[in-house]
Amino acid sequence: xxARILDEIARREGPRILAGLIGRLGGNFDLAEEALQxxxxxxxxxxxxxxxxxxxxxxxxLVAQRRAVDVLRRSGRQVEGAEEILAQLAAPEAxxxxxxxxxxxxxxxxxxxxxxxxAVPAQMALALxxxxxxxxxxxARAFVEPEATTAQRLVRAKAKILEARIPYEVPSGAALEERxxxxxxxxxxxxxxxxxxxxxxxxxxxxxxxxxxxxxxxxVALLPGRPETLGLLxxxxxxxxxxxSRADAEGVAIxxxxxxxxxxDRAMIAEGLALLDAALARRTxxxxxxxxxxxxxxxKSPAPEATDWPQISALYGALYRLAPTPxxxxxxxxxxxxxxxxxxxxxxxxxIERDGxxxxxxxxxxxxxxxxxxxxxxxxxREHYGTAIARSTNGAQRRFLARRLAQISAASPANAPPxxxxxxxxxxx
Amino acid sequence: MEYMILIYSDExxxxxxxxxxxxxxYKKYIDYTKELMASGVLRGGSELKPSTTATxxxxxxxxxxxxxxxxxxxxxxxxxxxxxxxxxxxxxxRWATKCPGSAYGSCExxxxxPSPAPEAG
Numbered sequence: 001x002x003a004r005i006l007d008e009i010a011r012r013e014g015p016r017i018l019a020g021l022i023g024r025l026g027g028n029f030d031l032a033e034e035a036l037q038x039x040x041x042x043x044x045x046x047x048x049x050x051x052x053x054x055x056x057x058x059x060x061x062l063v064a065q066r067r068a069v070d071v072l073r074r075s076g077r078q079v080e081g082a083e084e085i086l087a088q089l090a091a092p093e094a095x096x097x098x099x100x101x102x103x104x105x106x107x108x109x110x111x112x113x114x115x116x117x118x119a120v121p122a123q124m125a126l127a128l129x130x131x132x133x134x135x136x137x138x139x140a141r142a143f144v145e146p147e148a149t150t151a152q153r154l155v156r157a158k159a160k161i162l163e164a165r166i167p168y169e170v171p172s173g174a175a176l177e178e179r180x181x182x183x184x185x186x187x188x189x190x191x192x193x194x195x196x197x198x199x200x201x202x203x204x205x206x207x208x209x210x211x212x213x214x215x216x217x218x219x220v221a222l223l224p225g226r227p228e229t230l231g232l233l234x235x236x237x238x239x240x241x242x243x244x245s246r247a248d249a250e251g252v253a254i255x256x257x258x259x260x261x262x263x264x265d266r267a268m269i270a271e272g273l274a275l276l277d278a279a280l281a282r283r284t285x286x287x288x289x290x291x292x293x294x295x296x297x298x299x300k301s302p303a304p305e306a307t308d309w310p311q312i313s314a315l316y317g318a319l320y321r322l323a324p325t326p327x328x329x330x331x332x333x334x335x336x337x338x339x340x341x342x343x344x345x346x347x348x349x350x351x352i353e354r355d356g357x358x359x360x361x362x363x364x365x366x367x368x369x370x371x372x373x374x375x376x377x378x379x380x381x382r383e384h385y386g387t388a389i390a391r392s393t394n395g396a397q398r399r400f401l402a403r404r405l406a407q408i409s410a411a412s413p414a415n416a417p418p419x420x421x422x423x424x425x426x427x428x429x
Numbered sequence: 430m431e432y433m434i435l436i437y438s439d440e441x442x443x444x445x446x447x448x449x450x451x452x453x454x455y456k457k458y459i460d461y462t463k464e465l466m467a468s469g470v471l472r473g474g475s476e477l478k479p480s481t482t483a484t485x486x487x488x489x490x491x492x493x494x495x496x497x498x499x500x501x502x503x504x505x506x507x508x509x510x511x512x513x514x515x516x517x518x519x520x521x522x523r524w525a526t527k528c529p530g531s532a533y534g535s536c537e538x539x540x541x542x543p544s545p546a547p548e549a550g
Contacts (some may be wrong), residue, residue: 117518164540165430167517175519 039064114182166423231289237272238295253400257304309338362392438534457529461484474511
């Protein structure tokens with residue numbers, strides 16, 4: 001019971017506590033993490049008799065900080081800057097009286113994780129680890145790489161921050177502008193991890209989405225009026241507004257066209273639309289604003305049949321010109337299929353698959369299966385639903401695909417022979 | 430914290446400069462060095478003689494191997510360095526950005542390990 005309460009506190013407050021600790025410990029990520037782990041242990045040992053403190057996060061911070069002071073005192077000169085940090089931490093009790101977090105601790109953390117002196121994959125791994133509390137295993141899964149590679153990346157990034165003295169601060173002037181794109185990408189990564197958790201039974205981890213929204217609001221406050229920052233916040237709000245309707249009571253994902261539009265959060269949609277308008281008024285389009293505009297068209301449509309697919313398809317075309325990635329192309333293909341029919345969409349998907357980079361991407365196979373289903377080619381659809389289910393790492397998504405597979409299997413004879421794909425066999429094995 | 434700014438560039442490009450161009454390039458370095466001195470962060474620095482003057486020494490199994498030059502296959506060679514003392518990497522990078530060498534070659538910024546000798550502090 002207590003372990004579960006502590007788990008909940010750790011998940012909700014952990015990244016915030018960690019951000020504050022890293023700041024006070026001179027950018028020493030390892031020492032901060034170790035001290036926080038120790039504080040959790042102490043909580044498990046003492047809370048059963050003392051009760052859960054009124055402000056558990058402040059309690060954990062204080063205990064972790066004391067633990068770090070102990071480690072630093074014993075380390076002598078072995079820990080980089082130990083004396084300096086000890087001098088600054090002379091009165092750890094101060095945190096208790098003052099409240100324990102400067103308002104932008106996590107903003108400093110995200111700018112540090114996104115420092116250009118770190119390689120981009122290391123930036124993202126470090127952000128997911130420290131800002132979202134994902135485990136090394138979860139991050140490795142998200143990047144589709146061996147766990148040892150991710151672990152090595154994290155070790156090197158943390159060592160570089162400490163040894164090269166990457167400052168733990170929000171930069172100013174030109175450096176701030178230069179780093180903003182990386183910070184926005186990281187916030188969106190955090191949001192996406194919360195919106196469709198990579199390796200999870202449920203579709204969403206609302207704590208991560210909330211954290212991403214909070215960080216985006218901080219960046220908007222810090223740098224008001226940047227069109228892409230407004231666009232990103234609008235995009236995330238428009239997605240978040242649909243959260244409740246994205247899965248049913250049994251945890252099965254519900255596609256957009258079948259969602260209960262009455263359950264969408266209208267206040268959140270209104271805020272998203274207003275932010276998008278403010279961004280577009282500045283006439284500097286960018287990928288986040290375009291994606292927000294697409295989400296806005298869905299949000300404004302009173303019924304699935306009323307969706308403005310020609311405009312959505314055109315917006316995906318514009319997005320592809322700015323960000324020509326296979327995932328954007330896949331979304332564009334789905335939109336084109338809504339305008340020009342499933343066969344047209346399938347032709348685009350053939351084109352995307354030739355590229356090969358999405359071979360293991362479950363949604364590519366799911367999209368193909370869906371278009372085959374719409375085209376009435378059920379036998380082929382069944383085959384691709386199977387492939388998509390095998391590659392999906394998300395439980396809610398998998399259950400949805402399994403349900404679709406069951407639906408079309410019921411609609412057509414289950415023992416029908418699997419259709420072989422038309423045309424010559426694929427050359428790319 | 431002390432950082433080295435190591436300047437790498439294509440020596441052949443330098444060799445092809447005429448006298449006026451060479452003079453203009455040196456002027457940039459002189460101005461940059463003066464700026465470093467005036468701000469109080471400069472701890473040392475020098476231009477190196479061309480890599481054709483370099484000799485590489487390796488001792489393997491007690492045997493001394495002396496060879497000509499460093500890495501013949503790379504285009505860019507270490508041409509000089511500055512040693513500066515600034516609070517953090519961003520400050521060091523800011524100085525490296527101003528270094529004339531970063532405009533045509535590249536500047537590697539590396540923190541120094543604190544000296545192990547107790548008297549050095």
